[in-house]
Amino acid sequence: MSVKQPKGEVTPGFSTPVGTRRKFFQWVTRMAAGLIGLSLAIPLVGYVISPALKRRDKPWVEVGRVDELTAGQPKQLEYVATIRDGYLEAKTHKAVWAIKQSDGQVTVFSPLCTHLGCGYHWDGDERKFKCPCHGSVYDVSGNVLHGPAPRHLDVLPAKVENGRLLVVYKEFKSGTSTAVEL
Amino acid sequence: MSRLYDWLDSRLKLKSVERTLLDEPIPGGASWIYVFGSATLFLFVLQAVTGMFLAVYYAPTPDHAYDSVQYIENQVTFGWFVRGLHHWGASAMVVAIGLHMLQVFLYGAFKPPRELMWMVGVVLFLIVMMFAFTGYLLPWDQTAYWATQIGINMAGTVPLVGDFLVKVLRGGETLGALTLSRFFAVHVLFLPALILAGIMLHLFILRRVGPAGPWDEAKAAAGSETFYPRQVYMDAVVMLGVFIVLAALATLVPFPLTDKADPSDTSFVPVPEWYFLFYYEFLKHVHGPLEPVATWILPGAAVLVMLFWPFLDWQKKVRAPASRPLGMALGVLFLVFVFSLLGISLKNLYAVKRVDPAIAHGKALVKQFGCTACHRIHGEGGAIGPELSYVGDRRPEREWHFKHFRNPQSVSPGSIMPKFPLTDQELHDLTSYMLSLRRET
Numbered sequence: 001m002s003v004k005q006p007k008g009e010v011t012p013g014f015s016t017p018v019g020t021r022r023k024f025f026q027w028v029t030r031m032a033a034g035l036i037g038l039s040l041a042i043p044l045v046g047y048v049i050s051p052a053l054k055r056r057d058k059p060w061v062e063v064g065r066v067d068e069l070t071a072g073q074p075k076q077l078e079y080v081a082t083i084r085d086g087y088l089e090a091k092t093h094k095a096v097w098a099i100k101q102s103d104g105q106v107t108v109f110s111p112l113c114t115h116l117g118c119g120y121h122w123d124g125d126e127r128k129f130k131c132p133c134h135g136s137v138y139d140v141s142g143n144v145l146h147g148p149a150p151r152h153l154d155v156l157p158a159k160v161e162n163g164r165l166l167v168v169y170k171e172f173k174s175g176t177s178t179a180v181e182l
Numbered sequence: 183m184s185r186l187y188d189w190l191d192s193r194l195k196l197k198s199v200e201r202t203l204l205d206e207p208i209p210g211g212a213s214w215i216y217v218f219g220s221a222t223l224f225l226f227v228l229q230a231v232t233g234m235f236l237a238v239y240y241a242p243t244p245d246h247a248y249d250s251v252q253y254i255e256n257q258v259t260f261g262w263f264v265r266g267l268h269h270w271g272a273s274a275m276v277v278a279i280g281l282h283m284l285q286v287f288l289y290g291a292f293k294p295p296r297e298l299m300w301m302v303g304v305v306l307f308l309i310v311m312m313f314a315f316t317g318y319l320l321p322w323d324q325t326a327y328w329a330t331q332i333g334i335n336m337a338g339t340v341p342l343v344g345d346f347l348v349k350v351l352r353g354g355e356t357l358g359a360l361t362l363s364r365f366f367a368v369h370v371l372f373l374p375a376l377i378l379a380g381i382m383l384h385l386f387i388l389r390r391v392g393p394a395g396p397w398d399e400a401k402a403a404a405g406s407e408t409f410y411p412r413q414v415y416m417d418a419v420v421m422l423g424v425f426i427v428l429a430a431l432a433t434l435v436p437f438p439l440t441d442k443a444d445p446s447d448t449s450f451v452p453v454p455e456w457y458f459l460f461y462y463e464f465l466k467h468v469h470g471p472l473e474p475v476a477t478w479i480l481p482g483a484a485v486l487v488m489l490f491w492p493f494l495d496w497q498k499k500v501r502a503p504a505s506r507p508l509g510m511a512l513g514v515l516f517l518v519f520v521f522s523l524l525g526i527s528l529k530n531l532y533a534v535k536r537v538d539p540a541i542a543h544g545k546a547l548v549k550q551f552g553c554t555a556c557h558r559i560h561g562e563g564g565a566i567g568p569e570l571s572y573v574g575d576r577r578p579e580r581e582w583h584f585k586h587f588r589n590p591q592s593v594s595p596g597s598i599m600p601k602f603p604l605t606d607q608e609l610h611d612l613t614s615y616m617l618s619l620r621r622e623t
Contacts, residue, residue: 026411
């Protein structure tokens, strides 16, 4: 049996390789281990982080017909979409505010107050959107009138096809002066 | 690096550990014939690592198991690779263990004083078979479900305790949620703990008795070589080779799931993994009152003989194969028995008329889209649309079906059939199924 010297020098045991032969075996062993390690590590890292980084295209979802809306009168419409949660499919329910303009265009607001994300409601008598949490008030176009809300109500992408109103639901960071999509 | 090592060494005395680990003397020197144990250990580590990563997304319930495996296979980056490695790694492990045992048998390395190492090895082999059996159910596809159904039923032929055993294995009256979760727990928690203990014991015994070396006394006496660097180098090269083969198999040979497990579909013919095939074939030839002999008496006896072989073998000292002809003949006989059954079984499997996967997929699509809500196929389904039992005779042209599925009204004006959003693949497979629906020719 060979005995190792402190500085990595090896006294040859019976037929135990020394010198460059020993170096060669060490080198091949390290290369093999490195190759296996690397070709496992790269796929495995991708495997773990990929679903976390994947952003799905959000779908256009029909929320109702345009002729159900009265011009200048906000209406809360139900938004139901099927979302994929990994290998699960789940139905998500949201509500959005839609207002038909006099020119027939439809504006759709996110239902969350831009201050801290509370749900606001429409006060038909005063013709204002009011947030019950901290008293933010918006006009019918979404502009801030009072309260702590830092920005205009968030507008969601909307389009009209064959009389059907289609919306893409998004959420935005609350409390910032510009809209940052989450 | 070396300064850090010195710093650690001055506290933890690593160099003496390193010497113990690497300077193990191998009688007669390093050899390529000794690599199978290391290869098996490497495969075990690979199975453990890929298994841990599969568990990141796998869900062990009948509702989600199949979908979560599909998700790993199709959605997760490199998911197919991790699953492929785990799948092929299981087979490779059985091969590596087989070769390892063969080498030990040939070299007489199980003989005194190494009986315990052999016995622990046989137990490790049995644990690996349990891994294979429990892991097979987890994807919860048709193959998994029906193969496990049969495996569990075989335990039922054991006298007296058979029925009880079946219930314990299932965790209830039927193969279902409780079966899946206990198989999962056994596969990923209980067996790993057990096998780790077994591997440690196996290696501990190896280091206490030392490797056997060549059977030729003169060669062994000529001197020994340390485990490091040459045996380590050989082991590493073989591990890399094994890994490349597995990576190639995982990449080039896809292993798609069959349909989701359907307990009501008794027409499904399951096929066990190849390493259980010889046994499966054997069972086909034994019927009636003799059945328990095949299902558990013979396998049980075979396991016991294997386990106690170091004590049953009458030549305790002779290791050279040429000097123990009867022992070798028995070994060869066993191999011939196993491999002929495997051969017959494989031949029969390929003789079976295989269902075209496109047709099977098309059939699944019919179910998925609920086509039978309107159409009747072989006695099942509504009468709103035309019956499709023999539609292949009526409409034998592929093109017609393509057009029809894309837009029913284009070839069949006035039809009330809705358009279905089909991918090209689905269109193709659905058409294949339609064309297969014909009277026997």
